[in-house]
Amino acid sequence: MSLPPGLPSESLHVRYAETSSGGDHDWLPVISTKLYTNAFIISPGPPQKILLGYKKRGFGAHFYNGFGGKVEAGESPAQAAARELKEECGVEASLDHCGTLLFVNKGGPEWAFQIEIYRADGYSGTLIETEEMRPEWFSAADTRFSETSLTPEVIPPPIPYNSMWPDDIYWIPLLLTKLPFVGRADFDTDTSGRYEMLRWWFGVPSTSL
Numbered sequence: 040m041s042l043p044p045g046l047p048s049e050s051l052h053v054r055y056a057e058t059s060s061g062g063d064h065d066w067l068p069v070i071s072t073k074l075y076t077n078a079f080i081i082s083p084g085p086p087q088k089i090l091l092g093y094k095k096r097g098f099g100a101h102f103y104n105g106f107g108g109k110v111e112a113g114e115s116p117a118q119a120a121a122r123e124l125k126e127e128c129g130v131e132a133s134l135d136h137c138g139t140l141l142f143v144n145k146g147g148p149e150w151a152f153q154i155e156i157y158r159a160d161g162y163s164g165t166l167i168e169t170e171e172m173r174p175e176w177f178s179a180a181d182t183r184f185s186e187t188s189l190t191p192e193v194i195p196p197p198i199p200y201n202s203m204w205p206d207d208i209y210w211i212p213l214l215l216t217k218l219p220f221v222g223r224a225d226f227d228t229d230t231s232g233r234y235e236m237l238r239w240w241f242g243v244p245s246t247s248l
């Protein structure tokens with residue numbers, strides 16, 4: 040098993056479970072890293088639901104994602120996560136740190152994204168659509184095979200992994216089950232500009248069980 044370089048070393052010492060692929064590619068060099076945040080609101084349900092935002096502009100436009108952005112100078116990641124959540128969908132939440140991810144893009148930007156992931160069971164305030172994000176609820180349970188006459192207000196559509204960053208399907212299930220995680224993915228863009236993962240590794244530290 041080969042652990043990815045570049046992640047904060049304290050997150051890697053013991054592992055319980057992992058998933059990885061792309062071992063025939065070398066990990067891309069990490070020249071520098073920039074800190075980002077990404078925050079997810081979970082409604083415990085039943086049915087369990089997750090709040091995602093449709094990103095209307097900027098990096099990752101047209102993907103659904105959590106709410107987040109760059110950690111500004113003088114801010115802790117937790118402070119940045121709370122600020123970005125409020126800026127992008129208007130609400131406040133008691134956020135718990137639950138994962139650290141590193142993303143490296145072959146075609147640039149030249150820095151690697153170190154993203155601190157947060158989650159909360161609930162929020163206060165009123166959800167609003169902003170210039171950057173349109174918030175929408177999705178069912179956390181896999182509803183692909185369920186036949187139901189219930190309306191989307193009761194059981195919203197399933198998580199739209201096909202319209203999300205390709206790495207999300209590996210760690211969102213860990214976020215939903217409250218298992219802390221670390222991981223790394225290296226990306227390239229194909230001829231039509233789509234991001235594809237060259238190599239990835241995601242794991243759950245065993246100390247968290």
Ligand SMILES: CNc1ncnc2c1ncn2[C@@H]1O[C@H](COP(=O)(O)OP(=O)(O)OP(=O)(O)O)[C@@H](O)[C@H]1O
Nearest residue numbers: 075076077097098099106107108109142154204206
């Ligand atoms: C590659 N795989 C990935 N998988 C999941 N999420 C990813 C991601 N890569 C970046 N992200 C997230 O994308 C947002 C970008 O933030 P971004 O809009 O650029 O930041 P910020 O709001 O500070 O920018 P502006 O000030 O508006 O320019 C930020 O939440 C960051 O966590």
